[in-house]
Amino acid sequence: MKVKKYTGNSLDKIRGVIVKELGEDAVIVNIRKNSAAGGLLSMGKKPMFEVIAAVEESADADSLDLSKAPVNAEAFDEFLKIQRDQYRGLRQSIKMLDEKLAEVDDRMSTMHIKTAAVTAAATQKELTNIHENWRPLLLENINKISGGNDPTEEDWHEALAGLIPTAGGILFRKSSGGGPDVYVISGPTGVGKTTTLAKLAAKCVLGERLNVGLITTDTYRVAAVDQLREYSSLLGVEITVAFSAEELEIQLRNFHDKDVVFIDTPGRSPYDTEGIKQIKTMLHKLSDKICTLLVFPANIRQEDADTLFSSYSVLTPSALIVSKTDEATRCDGITTMLDLSRLPILYLTDGQRVPEDIHSASPGLVASLIMPFVKTEDSVKLGGEK
Numbered sequence: 001m002k003v004k005k006y007t008g009n010s011l012d013k014i015r016g017v018i019v020k021e022l023g024e025d026a027v028i029v030n031i032r033k034n035s036a037a038g039g040l041l042s043m044g045k046k047p048m049f050e051v052i053a054a055v056e057e058s059a060d061a062d063s064l065d066l067s068k069a070p071v072n073a074e075a076f077d078e079f080l081k082i083q084r085d086q087y088r089g090l091r092q093s094i095k096m097l098d099e100k101l102a103e104v105d106d107r108m109s110t111m112h113i114k115t116a117a118v119t120a121a122a123t124q125k126e127l128t129n130i131h132e133n134w135r136p137l138l139l140e141n142i143n144k145i146s147g148g149n150d151p152t153e154e155d156w157h158e159a160l161a162g163l164i165p166t167a168g169g170i171l172f173r174k175s176s177g178g179g180p181d182v183y184v185i186s187g188p189t190g191v192g193k194t195t196t197l198a199k200l201a202a203k204c205v206l207g208e209r210l211n212v213g214l215i216t217t218d219t220y221r222v223a224a225v226d227q228l229r230e231y232s233s234l235l236g237v238e239i240t241v242a243f244s245a246e247e248l249e250i251q252l253r254n255f256h257d258k259d260v261v262f263i264d265t266p267g268r269s270p271y272d273t274e275g276i277k278q279i280k281t282m283l284h285k286l287s288d289k290i291c292t293l294l295v296f297p298a299n300i301r302q303e304d305a306d307t308l309f310s311s312y313s314v315l316t317p318s319a320l321i322v323s324k325t326d327e328a329t330r331c332d333g334i335t336t337m338l339d340l341s342r343l344p345i346l347y348l349t350d351g352q353r354v355p356e357d358i359h360s361a362s363p364g365l366v367a368s369l370i371m372p373f374v375k376t377e378d379s380v381k382l383g384g385e386k
């Protein structure tokens with residue numbers, strides 16, 4: 001680079017000289033007005049200008065021979081040093097940015113591989129019993145829990161439990177004078193409604209020392225009344241039989257001094273919509289006083305859950321009970337029931353013993369049914385277990 005100083009009292013003239021001597025490519029590096037020759041306020045005298053101009057001889061700034069610079073070499077040296085430092089700083093920043101980008105790129109492809117691996121593995125095992133609407137939520141949860149690492153079976157269990165609504169049983173309590181809490185037990189044939197009712201009644205009587213009344217509306221099946229009567233005499237609680245909505249209303253009124261009343265209903269196939277409608281008619285006079293619980297078997301198939309819930313939804317159940325977990329080897333319909341009903345699970349039943357074989361539901365317990373390959377400390381009996 002060639003650097004030269006020019007002085008004169010006309011910038012135009014100096015520019016002309018620079019172009020002549022250094023050529024059209026010359027650049028002005030610095031312009032200084034010489035105050036000794038007359039400041040802005042010095043009338044009459046023309047100001048003197050000192051202009052430093054430079055022209056590139058070689059592209060490499062480092063090869064500049066400053067010793068040959070005719071003027072103000074120190075100032076120019078400083079100027080070049082700053083430029084060089086800035087350039088090096090810039091180059092350093094670009095290098096760091098490049099490295100960071102490569103790192104992010106790397107991380108993204110690892111994440112992608114891992115998510116793909118999670119999805120692939122899951123389709124074989126973890127997702128088989130999960131309703132398709134729940135799968136994206138479950139994958140989102142598992143990614144959060146495992147932080148992109150290979151999820152363990154416990155991670156899967158935790159991720160699923162985080163999605164399951166339960167209400168951990170009913171808080172049975174003494175009536176405060178406003179009449180009993182009334183629970184209707186409903187559900188398809190043979191799922192264990194009457195046995196579950198007996199288990200809950202036993203909890204109230206033996207566990208909470210509550211005053212319990214039983215009413216059965218199952219007058220269709222031979223021996224249904226006797227079955228409940230037997231439990232009532234074992235527990236020492238009153239039982240009545242209602243043949244119509246009017247009788248049911250009267251009997252419930254007669255139980256005004258009870259703490260808790262359980263109403264049993266006949267089992268009806270989910271395809272028997274007429275039969276389910278009759279149960280609704282039977283209950284219609286009590287609709288604002290009752291809490292209807294829907295019992296369904298743990299081994300319900302995904303395809304059947306849809307029919308079951310849409311048929312029984314006319315009874316407007318408030319919560320679910322999962323029965324006969326001990327007979328289930330595969331629970332692939334539970335998340336379908338949860339997805340359709342948006343209701344919490346209150347209890348799980350895992351045997352015929354009254355009152356032992358009933359458990360308050362928890363997300364972990366329900367998740368253990370759906371992912372039986374995960375070993376947890378707390379679990380209910382499953383089909384095939386001794």
Ligand SMILES: Nc1nc2c(ncn2[C@@H]2O[C@H](COP(=O)(O)OP(=O)(O)OP(=O)(O)O)[C@@H](O)[C@H]2O)c(=O)[nH]1
Binds near residue numbers: 265323324326350
């Ligand atoms: N293995 C197993 N059997 C159960 C369970 N709950 C009930 N049972 C049995 O299932 C059979 C039917 O039980 P119920 O309580 O009569 O069923 P339900 O739903 O009232 O039947 P219907 O009134 O005829 O619709 C009986 O033999 C019960 O002992 C359970 O959790 N596990």
Ligand SMILES: [Mg+2]
Binds near residue numbers: 194195218264265267
């Ligand atoms: Mg029954």
